[in-house]
Amino acid sequence: MSNLADSAEATSNGQVVSLLGGAAALPPVDIPLDDELDSDLEGSSVVARGYWEGVWLRLRRDRFALAGGVFIVLLFFVAFAGAPLASRMLGHGPNEPFLVSGGLDADQLPAGPWTHVGKLTEDGDLEQQLFVLGSDSTLARDEFLRLLYGAQVSLEVGVGATLLSLFLGSLLGAVAGFYRGWADTAISRMVDLTMAFPYLLFVITLAGTVGTRLNHVTLGFLGEGVITLILVFGLLGWFYSARVMRSVALSIREKEFVEAARMVGASNWRIIRSHVFPHLLGPLIVLATLNVAAFILAEAGLSFLGLGIQLPTASWGNLLADAPQYYTSRPLLMVWPGIALLLTTLAFNLLGDGLRDAFDPRGSR
Amino acid sequence: MTPATRRLSSERSHMHGKRLAGIVLAISSLTLLLVSASTAATSAKRGGTIVLDMTTDVDYIDPQLSYYGETWKLEATTACKLMNWPDKEGAAGAVATPEVSQGLPLVSKDGKTYTFTIRKGFRFSNGKPVTAQSFVDAINRFANPKMQSTGVQFLDIIKGAQAAVDGKAGSVSGVKARGNKLVVQLTKASPDLLARVAMPFYQAIDPTLAKQIDANGINQYASCGPYYFASRTPGRSITLKRNPYYKGGRAANADTIQVNIGNDVAVEYQNVEKGTSDYASGGIPATEWKNVVSKYGLNKKDGRVQVRPQLDVRYVALNHSRPLFKDNPQLAKAVNWAVDRQAFSAQGGYLYGKRTGQILPPGMLGYKPQGIYPLKVTANTIKQARKLAEGNLRGGKAVLWSSNAGTAPLQAQLIQYNLKQIGIDAEIKLLPRAQQFTNAGNPQTATFDMTVERWGADYADPYDFVNVLLDGSQVTQPQHNNYAYFNVAKYNKEMTAASLLQGPKRGVAYAALDGNMMRTNPPWAPLVNSNDRIFLSARVGCVTINEISSTGPLLNVLCLK
Numbered sequence: 001m002s003n004l005a006d007s008a009e010a011t012s013n014g015q016v017v018s019l020l021g022g023a024a025a026l027p028p029v030d031i032p033l034d035d036e037l038d039s040d041l042e043g044s045s046v047v048a049r050g051y052w053e054g055v056w057l058r059l060r061r062d063r064f065a066l067a068g069g070v071f072i073v074l075l076f077f078v079a080f081a082g083a084p085l086a087s088r089m090l091g092h093g094p095n096e097p098f099l100v101s102g103g104l105d106a107d108q109l110p111a112g113p114w115t116h117v118g119k120l121t122e123d124g125d126l127e128q129q130l131f132v133l134g135s136d137s138t139l140a141r142d143e144f145l146r147l148l149y150g151a152q153v154s155l156e157v158g159v160g161a162t163l164l165s166l167f168l169g170s171l172l173g174a175v176a177g178f179y180r181g182w183a184d185t186a187i188s189r190m191v192d193l194t195m196a197f198p199y200l201l202f203v204i205t206l207a208g209t210v211g212t213r214l215n216h217v218t219l220g221f222l223g224e225g226v227i228t229l230i231l232v233f234g235l236l237g238w239f240y241s242a243r244v245m246r247s248v249a250l251s252i253r254e255k256e257f258v259e260a261a262r263m264v265g266a267s268n269w270r271i272i273r274s275h276v277f278p279h280l281l282g283p284l285i286v287l288a289t290l291n292v293a294a295f296i297l298a299e300a301g302l303s304f305l306g307l308g309i310q311l312p313t314a315s316w317g318n319l320l321a322d323a324p325q326y327y328t329s330r331p332l333l334m335v336w337p338g339i340a341l342l343l344t345t346l347a348f349n350l351l352g353d354g355l356r357d358a359f360d361p362r363g364s365r
Numbered sequence: 366m367t368p369a370t371r372r373l374s375s376e377r378s379h380m381h382g383k384r385l386a387g388i389v390l391a392i393s394s395l396t397l398l399l400v401s402a403s404t405a406a407t408s409a410k411r412g413g414t415i416v417l418d419m420t421t422d423v424d425y426i427d428p429q430l431s432y433y434g435e436t437w438k439l440e441a442t443t444a445c446k447l448m449n450w451p452d453k454e455g456a457a458g459a460v461a462t463p464e465v466s467q468g469l470p471l472v473s474k475d476g477k478t479y480t481f482t483i484r485k486g487f488r489f490s491n492g493k494p495v496t497a498q499s500f501v502d503a504i505n506r507f508a509n510p511k512m513q514s515t516g517v518q519f520l521d522i523i524k525g526a527q528a529a530v531d532g533k534a535g536s537v538s539g540v541k542a543r544g545n546k547l548v549v550q551l552t553k554a555s556p557d558l559l560a561r562v563a564m565p566f567y568q569a570i571d572p573t574l575a576k577q578i579d580a581n582g583i584n585q586y587a588s589c590g591p592y593y594f595a596s597r598t599p600g601r602s603i604t605l606k607r608n609p610y611y612k613g614g615r616a617a618n619a620d621t622i623q624v625n626i627g628n629d630v631a632v633e634y635q636n637v638e639k640g641t642s643d644y645a646s647g648g649i650p651a652t653e654w655k656n657v658v659s660k661y662g663l664n665k666k667d668g669r670v671q672v673r674p675q676l677d678v679r680y681v682a683l684n685h686s687r688p689l690f691k692d693n694p695q696l697a698k699a700v701n702w703a704v705d706r707q708a709f710s711a712q713g714g715y716l717y718g719k720r721t722g723q724i725l726p727p728g729m730l731g732y733k734p735q736g737i738y739p740l741k742v743t744a745n746t747i748k749q750a751r752k753l754a755e756g757n758l759r760g761g762k763a764v765l766w767s768s769n770a771g772t773a774p775l776q777a778q779l780i781q782y783n784l785k786q787i788g789i790d791a792e793i794k795l796l797p798r799a800q801q802f803t804n805a806g807n808p809q810t811a812t813f814d815m816t817v818e819r820w821g822a823d824y825a826d827p828y829d830f831v832n833v834l835l836d837g838s839q840v841t842q843p844q845h846n847n848y849a850y851f852n853v854a855k856y857n858k859e860m861t862a863a864s865l866l867q868g869p870k871r872g873v874a875y876a877a878l879d880g881n882m883m884r885t886n887p888p889w890a891p892l893v894n895s896n897d898r899i900f901l902s903a904r905v906g907c908v909t910i911n912e913i914s915s916t917g918p919l920l921n922v923l924c925l926k
Contacts, residue, residue: 097708104711107652108715138651138714138772138775139708139778311774312782312793325630
């Protein structure tokens with residue numbers, strides 16, 4: 001019987017299939033789905049669609065979600081490929097001040113968009129270079145490049161913290177919902193406890209204390225301070241996804257295919273891995289897109305308070321933090337990172353909304 | 366009988382024969398007095414609330430602990446001292462003048478004993494009288510090791526003070542109250558004692574406060590100046606009210622001085638512009654100074670924009686107790702060649718100050734232009750800096766502390782960039798200003814290699830820059846101001862010797878110290894001697910500025926129009 005249990009594979013579309021075969025295996029049992037019944041009724045010319053195909057079809061109909069998705073793809077490209085490319089083309093880096101010539105105007109204010117600035121070479125000559133969006137501050141660094149490199153940081157923090165929080169949240173939520181009993185009680189109380197913390201204050205405290213020790217950890221490719229924010233946001237932001245995952249797991253554990261899998265002797269871990277998690281994927285993706293937007297905003301908030309990314313690394317938050325000093329003379333300095341932040345969070349939110357609808361066929365009926 | 370009382374008696378004898386003329390004179394005088402009082406009342410309106418905005422909180426308001434320009438602005442209105450700086454501008458305000466002391470003290474022939482006579486009539490805000498004991502209490506509380514006061518080096522000349530600071534004596538043996546006389550015995554003749562006792566540390570304290578020994582400071586206490594601290598909510602607000610028992614001669618125009626803490630400079634600017642606040646004590650955005658000067662004019666009488674040079678220096682203290690700069694003068698020199706003083710100053714905006722490469726500021730006794738380090742960066746200066754740094758980088762990692770307010774983060778990033786050019790990879794740590802210097806002055810918490818500092822003169826003497834900031838004997842104290850942890854026996858001796866000199870010799874000795882230290886083993890990278898830029902609301906008048914007493918307008922004099 002144990003052999004049988006280990007070899008049985010119950011899929012989420014209702015089919016219980018024997019992987020082992022042979023005399024000891026149960027014969028395959030086909031349980032028709034609603035879609036297939038509909039197909040049968042309407043005629044054999046209609047092809048049954050898979051789950052993911054259905055999701056894609058429904059998503060494709062949502063133009064706003066698609067636009068959001070395209071924007072995000074472009075943003076990743078611009079941030080990780082475009083930024084170094086632009087830096088190379090323009091001939092300077094995002095942290096280089098151009099105080100000698102052109103970076104500041106006659107009133108010692110940051111230069112405006114499309115300004116040519118002079119770079120002091122080793123020989124003492126001035127080499128002309130372009131500031132597309134002007135200077136970022138009285139330090140006279142390239143606002144355009146800092147915006148591009150800031151996108152890198154924002155995406156790294158947003159995606160990293162989302163992955164960590166969703167990993168923790170979905171694991172704990174699935175375990176709580178599936179096992180119930182003492183595991184559910186313990187995890188649910190832990191969620192309650194975490195939710196009861198004043199989130200922002202706790203994040204500020206952690207970023208300002210423990211965070212300073214982690215700022216140097218970059219794993220060779222992340223900006224300084226990114227790991228700190230990923231850990232702080234991830235470790236304090238998992239509870240919402242845990243709640244969602246628990247409720248999904250609670251409903252799934254009662255489904256027939258889970259009962260069927262259990263009936264054929266599948267282990268709990270196997271059921272969670274093969275039957276519960278695939279059902280969690282839809283809500284997880286939706287949550288992920290919304291979380292990325294929220295964490296990007298949180299990063300901007302912390303950087304605004306001087307606790308986020310380490311200076312001089314640019315982030316949209318610290319660009320926004322510096323800008324109010326020039327709000328009467330150079331208001332565009334608030335506009336550029338503000339627009340970037342607005343469009344990015346909007347794109348992630350639109351995609352998230354679209355995915356939620358796409359993953360939920362009942363919602364579109 | 367004093368000469369003054371003799372003269373009074375003689376005048377009385379003449380009164381008998383000229384009674385009628387006297388009565389007429391008295392009536393005329395009274396009329397004139399009333400007319401002049403009413404005229405003064407229109408120009409210096411009493412009453413109302415003056416509102417100040419501060420960007421960050423003060424360190425303490427405790428008189429024996431606070432050592433921060435922003436607090437001293439307030440304590441200039443709350444303290445009564447033996448000697449004080451008159452509420453006047455310019456040279457008239459730069460002479461320490463008797464306040465609670467009845468005239469100048471009697472000084473013994475050897476210059477080591479000072480006897481102050483306490484003037485009658487001064488009272489604390491709780492009604493208790495100010496006595497000679499009030500000053501003894503202040504000095505004992507100041508020296509108490511449990512208070513951990515940062516300013517204890519200003520006690521070094523008082524007999525028995527060091528024993529008290531070290532915890533070997535319960536009180537300072539050299540300070541005694543005898544009736545209305547205060548006797549202060551010194552270990553050596555000190556040319557600057559009268560200026561020292563004008564510091565807030567030495568202000569008279571109430572007997573209740575004398576018993577409150579707490580290194581965290583007391584937030585509410587009775588004081589004997591024109592105002593007292595009515596309340597303080599750390600990080601949020603401070604309220605000063607007029608001292609109802611004050612009978613001294615200083616002005617106390619507003620009923621209340623309200624300090625709001627925590628607003629960004631941009632908000633402070635808007636508040637003062639709108640008139641919801643009267644003084645942007647934390648400053649305004651650097652880029653706005655040029656606008657406000659062109660809009661409201663500069664240094665007009667009772668004008669909204671006032672700029673005064675200060676006896677101050679902004680500098681990067683190079684921590685000589687940590688591996689990077691310990692016995693590494695070449696690297697310290699390299700930093701001095703690398704820092705872009707012009708760009709640093711530019712971050713502060715219009716009329717920020719004057720670039721410098723030395724310790725003493727212009728106007729200070731002993732100031733002599735040294736011209737050791739460049740005040741403008743060129744390709745050659747960077748080459749020179751790299752040459753000096755080569756082989757002396759010791760790993761090239763550094764921690765750079767800076768304030769988190771105003772333009773300080775930008776200035777820190779500039780220093781960071783300059784350091785990178787010579788191979789030092791500096792990590793910036795931004796701290797609230799009061800936390801920055803409190804931690805920097807404590808050997809237990811001073812985990813920095815460099816810290817961007819600013820020092821304003823406590824009084825106009827080079828001792829207050831050279832000895833106070835660089836004498837190595839203090840670096841083991843729990844709180845001190847030698848942020849460079851500079852401790853070179855040769856210079857310690859020379860500093861002590863210079864402090865005992867008087868007149869031109871004193872100036873020459875300090876000028877030599879300034880040049881020699883900066884040339885051979887720079888404790889700092891000095892950057893700028895800054896101006897005090899003041900932006901006021903349209904509703905305030907009676908603007909009087911005395912940079913020796915405190916920065917900003919004198920708050921007790923400031924009035925509503």
